[in-house]
Each structure stands twice: as structure tokens, then as C-alpha cells.
Amino acid sequence: WARIASGQVRREIENDAAEAARLVATGKMPVTGVSTYPLLDEPQPAPGDRGRPAERRAASPARGGQELLGRIAEQVRRDENRELFEQAIAALEAGAGLRELARALAAGSVASGEPLEVVFEAGVFEALRERADRLSRERDERPRVFLAALGALREVFAQLGWARNFLAAGGLEVSGGTPAPTVAAAVEAYARSAESVVVACIAPSRREAEGPELVGSLRQAGAEHVLLAGRPESGAADPGGATADGWVFEGCDGPAVLAAIIDRLEGQR
DSSP states (O other), X not given: OXXXXXXXXXXXXXHHHHHHHHHHHTTSSOOBTTTBSOOTTOOOOOGGGSOOOOOOOOSXXXXXXXXXXXXXXXXXXXXXXXXXXXXXXXXXXXXOOHHHHXXXXXXXXXXXXXXXXXXXXXHHHHHHHHHHHHHHHHHTSXXXXXXXXXXXXXXXXXXXXXXXXXXXXXXXXXXXXXXXXXXXXXXXXXXXXXOSEEEEEEOHHHHHHHHHXXXXXXXXXXXXXXXXXXXXXXXXXXXXXXXXXXXXXXXXXXXXXXXXXXHHHHTTO
């Protein structure tokens, strides 16, 4: 109880929650159906089908609650200086339950404090998905990102699959994604689209030599935001990184990257 009263337990819980959030954001702790294998065409419930609010409990507590209240009242009556009573009220206001309060009063003291925030592991991705869904309703079409692919299918297949899943986790649809043999062909495919954000998937063997050219050509064709799929190699010559707006790869801060994309798409209203 002393660890709870001192705030030690709270700090441990908050530290664990922060670490879990980091693992979820970087994909090291996947949330199936949310950060991995998301369904863009998942049917959405109609406003009237979201369920009725839970009925309020009766004003008088159930039998078990009455017994607890009786025990609490007896303990408070024995408190001559009223300190326990005041602490008990503070604990209830902070979110403590009757059983917690009864145990604490039996121990002779009540720890009060701000209740912990309820955090869902999928929450950060669900918030992004809600933003994308709102754009879908406003524009009558889901926000899209163009996938530019340079190289043979066998060379970019894994990148394309990962990028589709990554973007879908934020509620974003993709267009393009057909591997092109040359930079010119990849840019020509993009020019036929209307997307302003591009994720470029380039065969690793061609990234250093042709990455900067592809990024520059995509910009000339109208791309406003270009990201490269793949992890930048430490110490390697710049494979387009100086001209691209960033990288997307397994282990990056997914919610931050997706939020930046959605910010840009929302600004195009």
C-alpha cells in the first residue's frame, strides 16, 4: 500500500504504458486488424447502430454495495479527527471504488490522487483512421497515396506489400504500385494520377544510382511530398535521402509519419 500511496505504482504503470506505446508505434508490438492487416473496406456502423448508452445504475446501491457502505460508515465513525473522512471523499472524487476505499480505511489511511488515464494500444492508429474516414466522408472518396515502383516485381514486391499495409493502418488507400523498368516509366505512371503524396519503392540495387533522379522527376511531375520506402543505410552514399521528404520503414515512428501525411491531405481541402 505504501508504494501505491507514494505514487511508485503509478509511475511504474505509466512507464510500462509509454514503452508499450513505443513498441506499437514502431511495429514491434503489432495490433492485428489495426497496425497490421487493417481492412480499409471494413463496414462502418450507422450512427443509430452504435449502441445505446448504458442505463444508469439505480440510485440505491445493490446489497453488496450496501454492506460495503456500512463497513465504511463504521470506520469513519471511529475517526475522531475526521481526517479519514476527508481523505475518503478525496479518494472517491479521484476515482477510487468502494472496495478499494473499504480496504484502505481498514488499513487506517486512504491514498488519493489523480486517476490513471485509460489508454488503448490501438488508440493512436484508430485516431488516424478516424481522421482519414472523416476525409472520406467529406470528399466522397478515401484519401490516397501513390506508390511509385522502380525495378522488377521480385525486387520491390516486399516493399510494396509493406507500404500498402503501413498506409492502410492510417486509413489511406493507395494507387499505382505497378513496377516500372525505368524512371521515365515510373514518372509517367504517376503523372496519370491525381495524388500529391508519393511513396517510392525502389529496388535496393538501383536506389543509390536512380533514387535522386526518381524523386526529382516526381516533384517536377507535381508530387508535393515524396517518401522513400526502405531503411537508409548508415554510411552509404545518399540514395535520394537529401531530395526526399523522409523514409518509411519497419521500425519507424508509424503514427508520426502517417499523421504528417494526413495533415498534408487535410490541408488540401
